[in-house]
Every structure is written in structure tokens, then in C-alpha cells.
Amino acid sequence: MFEIEVFSNPLNALAGEGGFLHHDNYIETTMYDEDLIKPALLLADCVHLRSHRLDLLLSEQRDLEMTGRFAPVYSRLMEISNRRAPRDLAFYGLSDADLLSDAEIAHYRRLLEEENALREKLNSVPLPTNVEALRAQRASNRAQLARFNDDWNKFLDRAEPFVRALRRRLRESIESFQSPAMSGLAERGLLIEDPWDDLPKSRPRQIQDDLLGPNAEFERAFLTMAEDLAHTPSSVMVDDELEHSLRALGAPAVSSGTGLTVAGAVKLVQMVEGVTALPLDEMADVREDLAAYIGPFRSFVLDVSGDVDWGGADDAERERLLKQTWESNVAPAIAEMEAHVRSASFVRNAIDVFAEGSEAFQSIGLAVGTWTAAGLVGFSTLSATVGAAPPLIKAVMRTVRAKEEVKRNRAYLVHALSQSRAVKRARKSGRRA
Numbered sequence: 001m002f003e004i005e006v007f008s009n010p011l012n013a014l015a016g017e018g019g020f021l022h023h024d025n026y027i028e029t030t031m032y033d034e035d036l037i038k039p040a041l042l043l044a045d046c047v048h049l050r051s052h053r054l055d056l057l058l059s060e061q062r063d064l065e066m067t068g069r070f071a072p073v074y075s076r077l078m079e080i081s082n083r084r085a086p087r088d089l090a091f092y093g094l095s096d097a098d099l100l101s102d103a104e105i106a107h108y109r110r111l112l113e114e115e116n117a118l119r120e121k122l123n124s125v126p127l128p129t130n131v132e133a134l135r136a137q138r139a140s141n142r143a144q145l146a147r148f149n150d151d152w153n154k155f156l157d158r159a160e161p162f163v164r165a166l167r168r169r170l171r172e173s174i175e176s177f178q179s180p181a182m183s184g185l186a187e188r189g190l191l192i193e194d195p196w197d198d199l200p201k202s203r204p205r206q207i208q209d210d211l212l213g214p215n216a217e218f219e220r221a222f223l224t225m226a227e228d229l230a231h232t233p234s235s236v237m238v239d240d241e242l243e244h245s246l247r248a249l250g251a252p253a254v255s256s257g258t259g260l261t262v263a264g265a266v267k268l269v270q271m272v273e274g275v276t277a278l279p280l281d282e283m284a285d286v287r288e289d290l291a292a293y294i295g296p297f298r299s300f301v302l303d304v305s306g307d308v309d310w311g312g313a314d315d316a317e318r319e320r321l322l323k324q325t326w327e328s329n330v331a332p333a334i335a336e337m338e339a340h341v342r343s344a345s346f347v348r349n350a351i352d353v354f355a356e357g358s359e360a361f362q363s364i365g366l367a368v369g370t371w372t373a374a375g376l377v378g379f380s381t382l383s384a385t386v387g388a389a390p391p392l393i394k395a396v397m398r399t400v401r402a403k404e405e406v407k408r409n410r411a412y413l414v415h416a417l418s419q420s421r422a423v424k425r426a427r428k429s430g431r432r433a
Contacts (some may be wrong), residue, residue: 003045007225007237007238009052009239010028010033012241013239023169026056026173038280040266042270042283042417044235044298046192051428054195062203064171073159074108077167080099092169093165108151122144125271147274185280190283222245236262238259261305265298268301297414305325334415
């Protein structure tokens with residue numbers, strides 16, 4: 001099975017290095033990955049997508065789960081209440097009254113300090129060795145801490161508008177980072193989706209990362225991805241933005257001949273008319289319909305890309321080489337294939353056959369006229385005419401042989417794709433390229 005492992009960083013590709021993507025534009029990261037894997041799906045038997053978008057999705061799911069716990073809610077509400085930024089209110093859809101007042105902030109901070117001091121005092125008492133005494137001590141500790149319960153229950157009631165708004169926003173983000181089309185491809189075994197970081201997202205790990213620095217979680221994910229990229233046994237391609245970052249680190253897999261060959265082949269597929277217009281949710285059906293032509297087409301574009309000397313070429317030079325390769329190798333092969341397709345036309349072969357004998361051509365013309373006047377049209381009508389049958393059968397045989405020959409052309413997938421119902425519907429509806 002030919003698998004392509006695709007590494008993607010849609011956030012930086014869309015927002016730039018160190019940039020921020022607005023919440024309403026999170027869905028663009030999903031659209032970016034959909035477009036990135038589309039041409040690879042016409043080459044590979046399976047695409048394994050490793051995207052930072054999945055890390056973002058898992059982080060949002062972790063944060064949604066944490067909205068049912070006291071500590072994350074407390075820290076978030078205290079932070080947003082202390083900042084009182086209009087953009088925060090607009091983002092969450094809150095009013096100023098939904099935030100804690102300065103007096104409430106001071107009260108709950110003092111309350112937390114008192115509780116922490118009491119816990120520290122209780123924890124400093126040596127634990128008794130007697131079981132009954134240990135149980136009594138723990139019961140006493142709980143009773144002393146219980147005096148804070150009413151205040152914290154009031155805090156949670158006060159935080160309810162913020163918690164509802166936070167959950168709504170997190171659910172919207174999670175939905176934006178998900179793709180029904182990619183999930184459908186995964187169900188059919190054509191796509192595997194994974195984050196960069198294979199460690200589970202959890203609150204304890206988040207706390208550990210925060211102690212290491214504000215970018216610790218991303219840095220671990222990036223280094224994990226780079227390590228996996230360097231050792232994957234599959235054919236590899238990375239998006240342009242990620243390639244720039246990896247190149248700065250001197251990652252060897254990015255500049256390897258195999259990686260450049262596969263990336264070049266995928267970009268050549270992307271240049272094929274109809275590929276960008278093809279809806280991703282119909283890709284599985286299109287692949288099934290065109291399964292016989294995918295293997296030969298794959299070997300064709302990989303051979304073409306493999307013949308290119310990518311070594312030492314920068315981004316601009318690669319683009320020039322791709323365009324040059326398309327114009328000198330791919331486009332002529334497609335044009336030759338399309339010429340063969342036209343030669344396989346029954347009408348063209350019928351005309352050629354009839355032109356070989358004027359009497360046969362006249363007889364077929366007379367037969368068409370006679371039977372059309374009688375309201376009977378079609379191949380069976382024409383074949384009923386004795387004079388027309390031999391040339392028509394000859395034309396049919398020529399057409400069949402020509403079609404079988406053209407379908408063996410390694411570039412035939414291009415023609416078959418252009419004739420697929422999915423691409424025709426996409427063109428008619430004017431879907432985005």
C-alpha cells in the first residue's frame with residue numbers, strides 16, 4: 001500500500017509566524033487541511049495527516065472538560081474580571097455585570113488564601129499510626145474546611161454566566177476544527193488524522209507545561225512532530241510554512257530526495273484541472289470509480305517529479321521547476337492522451353470508415369434519412385440496414401480498440417476525472433477552487 005504522510009501547520013500558514021487567528025476564522029484551518037490532502041488522495045492508497053489543527057482541537061476539548069472543575073473556572077474568571085477588556089466581553093458575549101467586581105475579586109482572593117493557609121496547617125500535623133485516630137483526624141480536617149463551602153458555592157453561582165459563555169465558545173471552536181468530509185474518508189480507510197503531539201491532553205500536563213513557559217506545549221508538539229517526520233517510513237510531504245520552520249532547524253527529512261519527489265508529484269496533481277474543484281466529501285466515490293487509473297497515474301507523476309533536479313533549489317526556484325516540468329512533461333502527455341481520447345470517438349471512427357467507401361457512406365445516409373422520417377432513430381435502427389451494418393461494425397470495433405488503448409495511458413486519470421459527475425457538478429455550482 002502506498003501511503004503519504006502529510007505534515008501540516010495551518011495556524012502559522014494562515015496567521016503567520018507568531019500571529020493570531022480570530023475565533024471566527026478557526027474553520028479556515030480545517031479548510032486548509034482539506035485542500036492540502038486533496039491532491040495527495042489521488043495518488044496515495046491512504047493519507048496520514050499529522051496536523052497542528054488536531055492539537056488545537058484536543059486542547060479545546062480538554063478545556064471544555066475542565067469547565068466542570070473549580071480551579072480552571074476560578075483562574076479564568078478572576079483573570080477576565082481583573083482585565084475587564086471590552087474585547088473579552090465581546091468575545092464571550094458577556095456584560096460587565098457578569099464579571100466579578102473589584103470587591104468580589106478581593107474577597108475571593110482573600111478567601112482562597114485563608115483556605116490554603118488552613119490546608120497547609122492541617123497538612124503539617126503528623127499523621128497518627130492508629131487507624132481510628134487517622135479517620136478522626138481526617139474527619140476533623142474536613143469539618144474545619146467545610147466553613148468555606150458556602151462561599152465557594154456562591155462563587156460558582158456567580159460564575160455560571162461566564163461558564164455558559166465559555167462552554168459555548170469552546171464547543172464552537174471544537175466544531176470549527178472538525179471536518180465531516182475528513183471523518184468520512186477516515187471511516188473508509190483513506191485517511192488517518194493525528195495531532196503532532198501523541199501525549200494525551202490533560203490538566204496536570206497543562207500545569208506542568210505552564211511552569212516550563214508559555215510555549216512549552218507547542219514546543220513539545222513541534223519537536224515530537226519533527227522527530228516523527230525524520231523517522232517515518234512512509235513517503236512524506238509537508239506544507240510550505242512548516243517546511244520553512246523545519247529547514248531553519250536543519251531537519252534532514254525535508255531536503256531528502258524522496259520527500260521532494262512526493263511533494264513535487266502532489267503539487268503536479270494539484271495543477272490538474274478539476275482537482276481543486278472536486279469536493280472532498282465526494283473524493284472516496286471518485287477514487288472508487290477511477291481506481292483502475294490511479295496506480296498508473298501515480299507512477300507517471302512520481303516518475304516525472306523524480307526526474308527533476310530539486311537539489312539546492314529555494315522556494316522560488318522550486319515553483320519555477322514545477323511550472324517548467326508541467327509545461328514540458330505533464331501538459332504534452334495530457335494533450336497526447338486527449339488526442340487518443342478523441343480518436344476513440346465512435347462518430348469520428350464512423351465518419352472515417354464511411355469515407356473509405358462512397359457507396360457505403362451513401363447507403364448509410366439514405367438509411368438514416370429513411371428511418372428518421374419513419375420516426376425511428378438509434379444504433380439498432382441503423383444496424384438493421386444491411387448496407388450500413390458492415391461499416392458500422394467496423395467503426396464500433398475501431399472505437400472499442402481505441403478506448404482500450406487510451407485507458408492504458410498513464411495520464412488517462414486526468415480525462416476520467418474531468419468527465420466525473422462530481423467535478424462537473426462542482427464546476428456547474430461554481431465551488432471555490
